[in-house]
Amino acid sequence: MKKIIIMFSAVLMAVSISGCKKNENTAQEKLPTIGIAKLLAHPALNSVEKGIQDELTAKGIKVNYDLQNANADMNIATSIANKFKSDGVDVTVGIGTPMAIALLNTLQTTPIVFAAISDPVAAHLVPSKDKGGKNITGVSDAVDIESQINAFRSIVPFTRLGMIYTSSEDNSVVMHKVTKEVCDKLGIKLISQPITNINEIKQAAESLIGRVDAFYVVTDNNVCSSLNSITSTAAANNLPVFSADPSSSLQFGGVLYTAGADYYVIGRLAGQQIIDILNGKKTEDIPTRYMKGAKETQTIIDNDAANALGVTIPQDLISENTIFLENGKEVKK
Incomplete structure (x- = not known):
């Protein structure tokens, strides 16, 4: 009987220890x-x-x-x-x-x-x-739009700039307003086409053909997610596309020069x-953090777009962090 009691106590202790470990693991x-x-x-x-x-x-x-x-x-x-x-x-x-x-x-x-x-x-x-x-x-x-447009214009001296933006997105509306102010200051005519959803982008791009010398893509979520609708339309009409969104430029290609936040x-x-x-x-x-310096920004040059347009990117727009694309893939300088 004593032996049975001892064995039963051992089982209870083992169960108790196991339960404790389970609770400890749950807490952890x-x-x-x-x-x-x-x-x-x-x-x-x-x-x-x-x-x-x-x-x-x-x-x-x-x-x-x-x-x-x-x-x-x-x-x-x-x-x-x-x-x-x-x-x-x-x-x-x-x-x-x-x-x-x-x-x-x-x-x-x-x-x-x-x-x-x-x-x-x-x-x-x-x-x-x-x-x-x-x-x-x-x-x-945020990016310095005036610096961007000056850089873009040093590549292709456009006087009419096309911009597609989402009229219901605060971020895009603000960037459109700033871009308009910058273009007015620089003597550039900004020709804008507002959209309400992704499905309107292709038609918006086509509506700007014959009215603009280049396209400017800002960090508009809808526009960037359908960037290829703009680049394909631009390429078919021998027009350059400039962008402030490196990520979509890397994915879709076709953007002549991109400068923006990483x-x-x-x-x-x-x-x-x-x-x-x-x-x-x-x-x-914790204040809002803004991008600082070359290590937090990115520039991308699409060599295929440059060759098709017959343009050369000025050396002062190329840094050690610049990414070059050919056939949709990154290549060495």
């Missing part, structure tokens, strides 16, 4: 959840998403991810925001202006990090460039802000 596996939502899938926004994950991995930060895509539908964007709220995620990320706005409209206390937004102040996401919002901060992809770097920088928030830093104390 309780990781913070990062909800990442992008407006739609296209090269630039995908690069941001990857950069965020790579930054947290590189810093040894273990988290669970909830990755969402609004497919350029604001109803879906709002549903994603509500999902993040009901799930109680620890930090949310809005990639693209409309997505970030949807998160801010829904989440009053959950920290939000925005990414790939040209003017977060004009979009009413943060109060100023130097201060984060009550529960939001992030990384901008979206993968934007993701890495957003990842750093997420880590700061997880470590207890308030978003109000």
